Every structure is written in structure tokens, then in C-alpha cells.
Amino acid sequence: PKKKKKHTKKVRMSKAERLKKQQEEEGKKVMSSEAARLQAEIEEQERLERERKLEEIQKLEEKAEQNRDFELTELRHLLEENYSAIIRWKVDAAEKAEWERYMLCDGVPDAKDQRAVNTFVTLWKDYSDTDIEEELQLCNSAVKLIEALDELMKEAKDPELVPKYHDALIEVQEILHAKHLFIAEKLLKGASDNIDPDTRNMQTVSKHKNVTLCLWANLFKNPSFTGFDFQEAGLSFKLPEELAVSDIAVRILHTHYDHLSILSRLRHLPQKPIVEEIPPPAQQPEETRVGQNKSELLITNQDLKEKQIDKESVIPAQTEELSGHICSLVLSDGPSKLNSLSPPVPEFEEKEDDTEVVNLVQYTTLGGVFYYDLLQLPPQPIRRKGYTILQMVDGLKVFPYPIERSNKKECSDDPTEKPNKGACSPVGVSIVLPEWVIFMEMPLVARWDAAEGRWRKDGIINVSYEEAEGKISFEMESFQIFALMRNTFANFPFRGWELRPLGQNSAIYTVKGALIQISITIENSQCMLQVAQGRGLSHLVGKWMSGPALQKAMAKAGIDIFVNENTHKYVSICKKNPRIEQFAYDQMALYASACAFSWSKWNATCGEDNLVLQGCEHLKAGPVPEDSWNIYFVGSQRSRQLEITENSEAFSTDHAAGSEFHSTLIHALQDSMSPDGIALVRKSHYCFVDTVQSLLSATRPLVFS
Template identity: 90%
Template sequence: EENYSAIIRWKVDAAEKAEWERYMLCDGVPDAKDQRAVNTFVTLWKDYSDTDIEEELQLCNSAVKLIEALDELMKEAKDPELVPKYHDALIEVQEILHAKHLFIAEKLLKGASDNIDPDTRNMQTVSKHKNVTLCLWANLFKNPSFTGFDFQEAGLSFKLPEELAVSDIAVRILHTHYDHLSILSRLRHLPQKPIVEEIPPPVQQPEETRVGQNKSDGDCTSELPFTPRSPTSEPPVKSTSRPSSEESVIPAQTEELSGHICSLVLSDGPSKEKKKNLILAQLNSLSPPVPEFEEKEDDTEVVNLVQYTTLGGVFYYDLLQLPPQPIRRKGYTILQVFPYPIERSNKKECSDDPTEKPNKGACSPVGVSIVLPEWVVFMEMPLVARWDAGRWRKDGIINVSYEEAEGKISFEMESFQIFALMRNTFANFPFRGWELRPLGQNSAIYTVKGALIQISITIENSQCMLQVAQGRGLSHLVGKWMSGPALQKAMAKAGIDIFVNENTHKYVSICKKNPRIEQFAYDQMALYASACAFSWSKWNATCGEDNLVLQGCEHLKAGPVPEDSWNIYFVGSQRSRQLEITENSEAFSTDHAAGSEFHSTLIHVLQDSMSPDGIALVRKSHYCFVDTVQSLLSATRPLVFS
């Protein structure tokens, strides 16, 4: 209880500090919650086009941050009236962002003749920015034998159909290091998440008035995009059934903490509202997450965005009409009027004129090769998907070849289209094993042996550091200290996802356990992580749903835990004990070890065999360290997904 009180206060202070630092940053990105500031930013940026390319790209970077902030607000919004506002603002900013990217390409192509490469006699350029890589090629020479070009510094190359070799065209490959298209796909069918509303105390009033107000309230809520759910009503979304034991966790935990939380909220005056909101968020995190709305898609070629996630950003592969080039005569530059935005040809047919629509099937496929980005890691062959009609689709991609050693993938498409590389979100599940080992006071290392890759996370107070044997794609993460939530986001963005969500159990095999007992075990392991080591046990899969089995021992020395030091511990709903069996025993038995005693909790069983030095380390554990370890264990759930 003391640790919980301290960590709540620490998180409140950290949130207030982060909010103040964001306010003082003054980076040109408006506050996503301030609709007036967002509208001002959008209006000024839309009309502001007389800038150089670097400045325009900088504004695009600000828009990217704004889109990410709006997306987070949509996910966290509890007021249903705010969701459409965030949604509309997000769509508008995205549309302007795409228009600005076209404007940048148009500006470069208008001066293509001034930047002719003497070797190819065409124009090709690569412009790299923080979140964007722009590759442009302009067909000025119109060599009929031209087949394609390799942008070596960007790791991108394209293959041009011979029918287009003598056309007035340009090719744009815009690689955005982020994915904003998948958001649009999800927004087509927003999840009907229940909204928790505070119910005011009843007011004595005439019966007729109460009936009239109830009818009015019903009419009002029926027009909202989400349907609020009362605590006793059924959720409006279709979800898989969960065991009753899992559903009973929250009332018990909430009741246990309610009195303590009230004292926290009322203790500090000016920050009462912020503290209340944070504490409510902490309580909400205890509840089983509501599964997102999953639309049943009849078309098997549409990518399931629950099972697959884009990795490495999005590639905009476009065929553009080459704008008229300036003509210089006697010191004058003659420019031809050119409409904006540029016409893009996304047709499956080809001709000398990219805006003309010839007979179907007359065009050869267009090819592209990609060297996988250095800041992501693909543990399996990527799935190539193309964007079509608001969906990611798997069809229309042919002749895919993957060179794993070189980290290169090549394929062909029927036309110039937007595409992305995708990974299986749950490829690293289930785990093959795990271990939590102490490194000293308020320090430990958490190792997860995933299905495809083994990672280790060093924990020191509230900071975490990733360690992994496979260095490719992780140089920007390995050896860097950051907070637990920041590390989780960075790992997922890099393609290493060992953190479970509300859909993980639908796609991988699990060792089903009572969630209340499981969560209580993580709490106890975190409390003793400074002095005790814990590890996976094969007997956990045979002990039943309401019991847990894991290995554990006191470990105060540096280095790995000796094999003969491990003990087997049985954690039940009522009692815990040390078992007589070992990990190498032939059969499972619940007989307790000789000389050991039964206790109500795991930590009391551990204390029976711990030294005074080990107990002293545990009692001096900092609440930030305990919370960080507990958060990592709860986020990965090794007792269920191993």
C-alpha cells in the first residue's frame, strides 16, 4: 500500500512536469486538445506555400507530431462528443500533409532540367528528412532502353515498364517512416467502446419530471457515435467469452483500494482533479481491456490489422506527369502555366501518355526493390501489402523475392501504388522461457526467450535498457536508458513486440490461468526482485488454471543462477509452498519440500529460506523499481504466454 501511494504521487508529479515541459518546448506543434490552436495551424499551413523545401518538410514533421497526438487522444477519449472533433481534425491534417508532399515533388520537378545528371541525362534526387525520404526521377532524356534506377543512398530502386521509357513522366517514391493510413482503415469502423460516465446522486423531484427527463436523455445519447454502457448492461461489441474468475478481479481490487485512493485525492488541494484523473486511469488499467471491434471481412485478400502491423513506414510509389520545363532565352526564363496538384497515374494500363487509358492488360508490371530500413528488424519474411480503397490488400503483388542475408526484398505490382511491409504482430509468441534475475539493490535483468528472438531488459530504478544479441535494426535502442512505457513503444516500432494486448490470446496458444492469482504473483515477484530470481517452469502448464508453478531462489551474487539453486514454488488461491519436485523430475507432484511450511503468499514462503542480507535488500527496494518490474511483468504476462 505504501508503494502504491508513493508511485501514484510520483506519476502525478511526472505527468505535470511532462505537461509543463511540453508547454515550454515551443516547437510550433499546437496542443492537440486545443481545437482553436489546431484550426489556426491548419489554416496558416494550408495557405503558406511560398517556402523552400527544407522549411516545408519541417512543417510536415510538425504535422506528423500533431497527427500522432490526435490519434492518442482519440484512443483515450472518454467523452464521446470529443471523438468526432479529433477524427475530423486528424483527417484534415492528413489531407494537407499529403498535398504538401505533392507540392514538394512538383517544386523539384519544375526545375528538373536544371539538375540533369551528366551520366544518365535524367534528373534524379534523394531528399532525406527526419521522418521522410523522398526519391524523385524525371525522364528528360527518354531513352527507349531505360529499365530502371537505383537510389543507392535511400536503399530504393524501381523497374520501369518499357512502354513508359519515352513518356513525359516522373517517378516518385516517398518513404514516410510512419504509418497514417492504417488509422484511416480503422476509422472506417470505429470500435463501440463503452463510455464510463459519472452518475450524479438522485435529486428528489416529481415523477412526471423524472420520466420526461429520462426520455430526453435517451434521445440524446442515441445520437452519439458511441453507446454508453451501464455497469450492468452487456457491452455493445462482440467479443470472445472470458472466464468468470477474470471478470471478478476488478471489483475486489477496486474495493480494496477505494478508501486509500480517496485519501490521496483529498490530501492535495490544487492538483485534486489531475490526481483524481490519474488514479482513475490506474484503476481502469486493472480491468480486462474491451476487445476492439473486429469487422468480419469476407475478402480474404484484405490484411487483418489485428494480426499484422506495418513495420518500417509506408512507401508512396507514384507515376507523375512531368511538368513543363523552363525555357531560357536571352536572359529570360519562360515558364508554362502548370496546374497543381500534379496528376498521378495509378492505372493498371500504360501508354505514352500517363493520363490516357489504353486497353486493359497492355502494361508490364512495375517493379521495386527495398533494402529494409536500418531502424527496424524483421524476424520473418515481410508481408507486402498495397493500399486500395481504404484497405491494405495482399493481392496484386507478384514475383516476391526476399534476400534475408542482405536485408532486401523485391517484388512487382500491376500498377504504381502505395505499399507497405508488414510483420506478424504475434510472431514472437508464445515464449520459450523467461527469467527475472537480480543485479543488486533496485536493479534486475528480465530475459524473455521469444519464439524467434531472445531479448533482455536491464531495470534500474524507473529506467530500462534493452539488450539483444541481434544488433541489426536496433542500434538506436540497444544500450539506451529510457522509461518502461517509452521502451515498450520503441520496441514495438522497431518490430520487437513481446507485450500482450487484448487480442493476443486469440492468435497464440496460452497457459490459461486465473488472472487475479497471476497478477498477485507479479506483484510479489516485483517486491522481491532485488534479492530473488524467478524463472519459467514446465510444471506451470500441468498444475491447473487456479494454480501457478515457477522456479525461484535467493540470488545475491553476480552472474547466472546455478542450476542446482533453483527451487519449485507452488502458488495457489489460498496457500503457497515450496514443492519437493525439481524441474527434472519425471512427474508432477504437489508434495511440499521437507522442512518447508505452508504460507498464504509466495513472499512468506521465500522468506523462510532467505538470508538477512537478502531480506534487507528487499525492504530497501525503491517504489519506482518495484513498479517498473511489476509493469514489465504485467505487460508481458510470462506465466500465461510461456
């Protein structure tokens, strides 16, 4: 049978329901229409706001362009005035230092006077009738002469002078090495007269200004002897068992300087220096001009040199060096071809296939050099019936180790076979790190390869480092020259920085390094280091000295915050146009008496040809309040205060409300400065400005933070 179809009955809407639905549809239409109207109003408001901002920016640009000549001229005048004054001051200081050096009469010849150097070398070489103290004093004079010759080689502009300085340096080094052996020979020849009653051997420590000499003579020949600790010098050695009954002496000479790396640098320089591309001098105008080309601020040396006093001709080398202090600030729209503020210098030529060679660009010796020698004990005097019998020998002889010929099974009996370095026990040494240096990381131990003239990492085994005690121990295959090294760039990149005023011609510059934070207090031309952490820097912390002297002292102590031509190759940087960067440092130095400056995270996002930093007026004592900081944008054409803060979610180049566009940073700062603050910076001393600018240029915080 067929199924019956089910009929569904349609539900009819009531009149009220139809009315309600109709009202809902009409409401949706009204809401949609209202939303469209509101959206149109919003878009119109946004369009008007954009037009208003564009109009405002156009007016600000027009005003900035009108004021550009005045602002650039004012800045040029300030920089030129300070530059001229610092030139005069430094020339006078150089003349005074040269006169004081002449009147010192300390026995150290003038390194530039070849005749005086030759006389010193000849007399010292032939003069041997001296006591140990006098000989050590002459060694100290030789060290000063070597350092002076090394500086002259680095600064020499005449290529013909470099070989002369080089030959003199090598000759003085060779004599210095011979004199150190001569001193040890004198002491060892009288070893039997200075026997220690406890050990029945001879051991002595002789400390001088630049060297520490430790000597041990094996007189008793105790078979169970294993080593000795020179506690006074913080040095100890471990002697292999097979040497305990030999006629030997151990010399550990710790020189507080490193002359071997100089030899490595001189020996392994490439034939052709690797230089960075620099625009040819012909492209740079010879006169200072502002306003003729409004995209440039040119401050050249030619115009400044014409205004210098006649004293510049007295010491032209110093004047020429200082001329780079403010040289050729060219700000243009195009990217700069310069990659570094530092002058190009030859680079080291390292063997890429030899990973055991220490890269002296990346690593630097710290704490001096240790000469660890095993010597044949010279014949001792024999006294009988009032007579002294002494076998005459000339010089000290090295005791071969590993032993070339021995009756011991582990060493070869074949005299033609090279010694098996693994067959004899290694020699050990322990060092308490010098108190006048700071190692931020575990030191790298390297040995000197005299044949190659290089520092090497191989041949050093069983290294242990006790950081709390500041002690490192290790073993070597033989008695060798060694040194402790640090990573030159371990404290880079910086985690932040701040330059804060402390009053008229006074400021504090703080750098938060990767491993250590340091602060430098600046007063006029003097600087004082402050370190929150670090052992054994009492000779450096809290002492006033000039900026260049502080840089050398910090590098010698292992505190490196100063960049060189190779730093960017080993650490991550925030790449910037070096001309704009230098331009910013010059202006920051001018206003450092009243304005604080600090690191900004937005500097990494604003592009290579722009800079972003925090700044504000700060006339009160103490730290800068967080809400006082403003964000400043520095470009090739314009500088301005930005609307964003350090805590904003995104970067924006929108200018702060009420601020104006300027051609220089200092005029952008003046918009929010008080009359007292402006008056304060106008009275800044040229020595203070130069010192601040030098520190900023040497550390380059806008690139290496």
C-alpha cells in the same frame, strides 16, 4: 488277436525325496506368510505415513490460517505504500513534462487545445511561400501532432471528445499529404536545372527526420531505360518499356510512420464494441479489508485514493489511469470471469469472405509506408535571350498506368473499356529494409486500397526476399502505395523467461521468444534493451529510457514481446486466472532486488487457478546455479515451496520438507531467504518495483510461455 495292455510301473519316491519335497512346500508357505507379513507392514507404514502427512498438513494449514491476517495485512501495506508513492511520483513527472512541453516552443500545438490546432492548420494550409527545408520541418511538426491526436483518441474517456480529435486528425493528414505533393512539385518544376550529366535525367534524394523523398524525372527519354537505383535511400524502381519515352516522373515517398492504418482502424470499427464480461462494480467493496473474508485479499482504489495528496486533482486523467496498476486484487476459490489483464477495447471488423484483406490485428506495418507514384512531368522552364518562359500549372497530375488508351496492340483502343491490367507490363520496386527495424520473418507486402480504406495482399507478384542482404523485390500491376508488414505475434509464445536481480533496485529481465531472445536491464525507473541478434538496432540497443518509452520503441522496431487484448486469439497460451496472475507479478516485483524467478514446465499442468514458477534468493553476480532453484506453487489461498524439481518425472503438490504454508508468495520465499536478502527487498525503491511490475504485466510470462 487282442493287443496286450502295457502296464506302466509307478516310480516310487524315496524317503529323502519325499522329505525334500515336504521341506520345499513348507518353505513356500513360510515365504508366502513372510511376504504377506512384509506387505502388511508396508501397507501399515504407508497408512501411518499418510496419516502423518495429513496431520502435518493439517497443522500447517492451521498455522497458515493463524498467520493469514498478518501476512495479507503486511502485503497490503507494502503494495499500498508503493502505489501511493508511485502515484505522487508520476503526477509530479507529468506536471514537469507538461511544463517542459509548454516551454519547448517547437511549433507543435497542444493536441488537447482545439483552438491551437485549428490555428496551426489554418496558417500552414495558407502559407506556401516557404523553401523545401522549412516545409519539411512543418511536416515533421504535423507528424507529431497526428501522433498526439491518435494517443488522445485512444485514451479519451469522454465520448464527445473522440469526434473532435478524429476530425482534427483527418484534416491534418490531408494537409500533410498535400504538402508532400507540393514539395515534389517544386522540385519537379525545376528538374531541367538539375540534370545529372551521367544519366541526363534528374534524380534526387531528400532525407529528413521522418521522411525520405526520392524523385526521378524522365528528361532524356532513353528508349532503353529500365529503371533507377536510389542507392542513398535503399530504393530502386523498374520502369515498364512503354513508359521509357513518356513525359513522366516517379516519386517514391518513404514515410517512417504509418498514418493509413489509423484511417483503417477508425473506418472499420464495429458499431458495438466487443467487450469481455467483467463483474459489476457493485460487487466490489469500497473499502480495503483483510481478514473479514479470509478467502479474499482486497486492495481497492477507493481506500488508496483517500490517502493521495492534493496533486492528484491537478492531472486526474493520469491518476485514474494509474489506479488500474494495482486495482482490485481479489483472490477467491471460484474461477475468475476475467479472461485478460488488458482493458477491453473495440475489435476490428474484418470481412471473413475476403481473404486478400490484411488483418490489422494479426499484421502490423513495419518500417513506414511507401508512396509509389507515376506523375506527369510538369512543363520545364525555357530560357531564351535572358528570359525564362514557364507554363503555369496548378499541382501535379497522375500519369495513368496501366495505359487506358494506347496504339499498342496489347492495350485497348476503346476509351469506354476499363484498362486491362494484365495487358501492360508490371512495375517493379526493390527495397533495402530500413536499418532501424528488424524483420524476424519474410515481410508481407501489402498495398493500400484507398476506396475501401484497407491494406490488401492481392496485386503483388514475383516477390523475392534476400534475407542476408536485407532486401526485398516485387512487382505490382500499377503504381500504388505499399508497406511491409510483420506478423504481430511471430515471437509468441515464449520459450522461457527469467527475472534475475543485479543488486539493489536493479535486475535483468530475459524473454526467450519464439524467434528472438531479448533482455531488458532495469535500474529504478529506467530500462535498457539488449538483443543478442538483429541488424540495425544501434539506435535502440544499449540506450536508457523509461519503461513506456521502451515498449513503444521496441514495437516500432519490430521487437514485440508485449501482449494485447488479441494476443491469446492467435497464439497458444497457458490459461490462468488473471487475478492470481496479477497477484504473482505484484509480489515478484516487490522481491526482484534479491530474488530470481524463472519459467517452470509444471505451470502448464497445475490447473487454471494455480501458478507454478521457479524462484530463489540470488545475491551474487552472474547466472543462477541450477541447483539453487526452488519450485513454488501459488494458489488462490495458499503459496508454498514444492518438493519436486524441474527435472522430476511427474508433477506433485507435496510441499518441500521443512517448508510451511503461506497466504502469499513473498512469505513463502522468506522461508529460505537470508536476513540480508529480506533487508534488501524491504529497501526497494517504488520506481523500481513499478517498472518491474509493469514489464511483467505487459509481457505476462506466466500465461504466454
